[in-house]
Amino acid sequence: MSDTAHVIHHLSEYLDHALTAQERHAVEKHLEHCKECSVHFKELQHLRQRLKAAPELTPPESFYQGVLEQIERDKKPFLIWDWPMTTKAIATFGVVMVVVMVAREARRSEPELFAPVSPAAAPEAAPAAPVSVAQPATPVALQSKTLRKAMGASSVASDEKKGEENKDVDQLASAARARESAPAADKALDLSGASGAPVAAASMNNVGGKVALQARDINGPATQGSFAEGQQLPAKKEISATLSTAPSAAAPAQTTEWKGGSSAIASFRTAVITSDADWKALWAQHQQNQVPPPPAPAVDFSRYTAVAVFEGSKPSSGYAVAITDIETGPETITVNYREQAPAAGTVNATVMTQPYDIRLIPKTSLPVTFIKQP
Amino acid sequence: MRENGPRIYSLAVRLSGNLADGQDLAQETFLKAYKNWGNFRGDADLSTWLYRICLNAWKNRVRYEKRRSFWRHFSLDAKSEEDEQPRELASSDAPLDHRLESMDRGEQLHAALAELEPEERAIVVLRDMEDKPYEEIARELHLPLGTVKSRLARSRERLRLLLQAPEKQS
Numbered sequence: 001m002s003d004t005a006h007v008i009h010h011l012s013e014y015l016d017h018a019l020t021a022q023e024r025h026a027v028e029k030h031l032e033h034c035k036e037c038s039v040h041f042k043e044l045q046h047l048r049q050r051l052k053a054a055p056e057l058t059p060p061e062s063f064y065q066g067v068l069e070q071i072e073r074d075k076k077p078f079l080i081w082d083w084p085m086t087t088k089a090i091a092t093f094g095v096v097m098v099v100v101m102v103a104r105e106a107r108r109s110e111p112e113l114f115a116p117v118s119p120a121a122a123p124e125a126a127p128a129a130p131v132s133v134a135q136p137a138t139p140v141a142l143q144s145k146t147l148r149k150a151m152g153a154s155s156v157a158s159d160e161k162k163g164e165e166n167k168d169v170d171q172l173a174s175a176a177r178a179r180e181s182a183p184a185a186d187k188a189l190d191l192s193g194a195s196g197a198p199v200a201a202a203s204m205n206n207v208g209g210k211v212a213l214q215a216r217d218i219n220g221p222a223t224q225g226s227f228a229e230g231q232q233l234p235a236k237k238e239i240s241a242t243l244s245t246a247p248s249a250a251a252p253a254q255t256t257e258w259k260g261g262s263s264a265i266a267s268f269r270t271a272v273i274t275s276d277a278d279w280k281a282l283w284a285q286h287q288q289n290q291v292p293p294p295p296a297p298a299v300d301f302s303r304y305t306a307v308a309v310f311e312g313s314k315p316s317s318g319y320a321v322a323i324t325d326i327e328t329g330p331e332t333i334t335v336n337y338r339e340q341a342p343a344a345g346t347v348n349a350t351v352m353t354q355p356y357d358i359r360l361i362p363k364t365s366l367p368v369t370f371i372k373q374p
Numbered sequence: 375m376r377e378n379g380p381r382i383y384s385l386a387v388r389l390s391g392n393l394a395d396g397q398d399l400a401q402e403t404f405l406k407a408y409k410n411w412g413n414f415r416g417d418a419d420l421s422t423w424l425y426r427i428c429l430n431a432w433k434n435r436v437r438y439e440k441r442r443s444f445w446r447h448f449s450l451d452a453k454s455e456e457d458e459q460p461r462e463l464a465s466s467d468a469p470l471d472h473r474l475e476s477m478d479r480g481e482q483l484h485a486a487l488a489e490l491e492p493e494e495r496a497i498v499v500l501r502d503m504e505d506k507p508y509e510e511i512a513r514e515l516h517l518p519l520g521t522v523k524s525r526l527a528r529s530r531e532r533l534r535l536l537l538q539a540p541e542k543q544s
Contacts, residue, residue: 018508051533058380059383064376071408113432213497
């Protein structure tokens with residue numbers, strides 16, 4: 001700091017006594033003979049005094065009132081409309097996101113939900129047979145007698161006999177109607193009776209105290225409610241009603257269909273299951289992604305055969321497979337199924353899905369053919 | 375509140391540079407003090423505690439304003455010093471000179487302070503009105519000590535020039 005140079009830039013610090021002793025000395029020396037800097041310093045000094053001496057402001061009474069009112073307002077519960085705009089926006093966004101996610105989740109898991117179609121679930125739309133029915137001993141005996149008659153009649157395949165056979169069927173139907181319990185079985189039997197179809201052959205199996213009735217219609221077309229969806233089946237149908245001779249209450253309803261969009265079987269496959277061991281093996285494979293794998297549903301393979309279609313892995317939701325109907329011919333059983341792809345223009349979750357449909361049909365030893373419907 | 379009212383109110387108005395914002399800041403200070411009363415340790419001075427709340431609230435506001443690019447005069451800082459001083463005052467502050475003439479001394483002081491950038495104003499207020507040492511100002515405003523010194527010198531110079539004309543007239 002030379003003696004001749006102005007010290008204006010140091011005056012602020014000099015004012016605050018913030019200079020080193022040497023610097024302060026130089027400034028003081030300069031101020032002694034430099035009028036310009038001296039005046040400048042005096043003005044700064046004056047400014048500082050003025051600032052320091054500035055009187056405190058007196059808040060108006062309204063200021064205190066405002067603070068008190070604000071405190072009172074804050075004591076009240078904090079309602080949603082008191083939230084700041086950003087909080088409201090975030091909350092709204094959050095609610096919308098939750099709704100969207102729930103909707104997406106619901107949509108995604110829709111095909112995964114098992115769609116068990118049981119008689120109990122839809123007694124009106126799907127009069128399902130086979131149905132276990134509690135039967136008083138007498139009607140069964142009566143029925144057996146009637147059946148024996150029918151069997152005898154079947155050996156004589158003549159037009160004259162047909163009237164008698166019809167009579168037998170009517171008798172069977174009326175016997176069934178007369179029963180107090182088992183409305184579902186009645187329905188099945190009523191249908192066979194009401195169709196007026198001549199029964200040419202009827203076979204009776206007595207297995208373990210249970211009477212299995214098989215009535216085969218040879219001639220005319222007959223309609224019969226299907227096992228699951230109640231659709232109309234074409235001619236050559238097998239009507240099966242398994243009747244329990246025990247006078248106990250109805251057995252728990254058997255689920256006859258399992259359908260969904262998530263299986264561990266990742267490539268296309270069809271299956272016909274006739275034994276419990278095979279059923280358990282298939283189910284273990286089907287559910288192996290789940291920990292622990294749920295047990296296979298109980299199925300009585302003395303009464304049922306399971307048919308299954310696994311579509312394999314699909315790239316998104318919206319795919320499905322459904323067994324549309326089951327045709328029973330004299331030498332083969334045809335399982336018709338339809339694949340469903342997501343409709344164009346729909347938004348689908350990009351998750352791997354494995355649609356499947358497993359259905360129980362009355363026990364059969366006939367070969368099963370799977371036919372894909374367009 | 376009434377005891378510390380004038381002090382906090384003055385500080386808030388001076389820091390804010392205008393009455394409306396200052397009143398708002400002072401109100402916020404007292405509300406925060408009310409809500410955080412449990413945090414006030416009796417051993418500290420109440421007035422100091424309120425001063426700190428007020429300063430922090432002011433800093434939050436400045437940060438908020440900065441973020442919203444409300445600091446319109448920011449670009450002036452970038453100019454060189456010689457460019458900044460006399461010419462600027464001659465041009466942009468000319469109307470203020472006229473306004474200052476019609477004000478009383480207290481109003482003149484506030485109007486001149488309002489012309490400073492928020493941080494510069496805060497440095498002047500804390501140093502010359504609150505009598506805080508450089509180190510504390512640097513700490514509170516998160517600025518290097520040298521910056522505090524240079525900005526203080528610059529701000530004082532601006533105030534000196536601003537208040538010179540009405541002073542001479544009187």
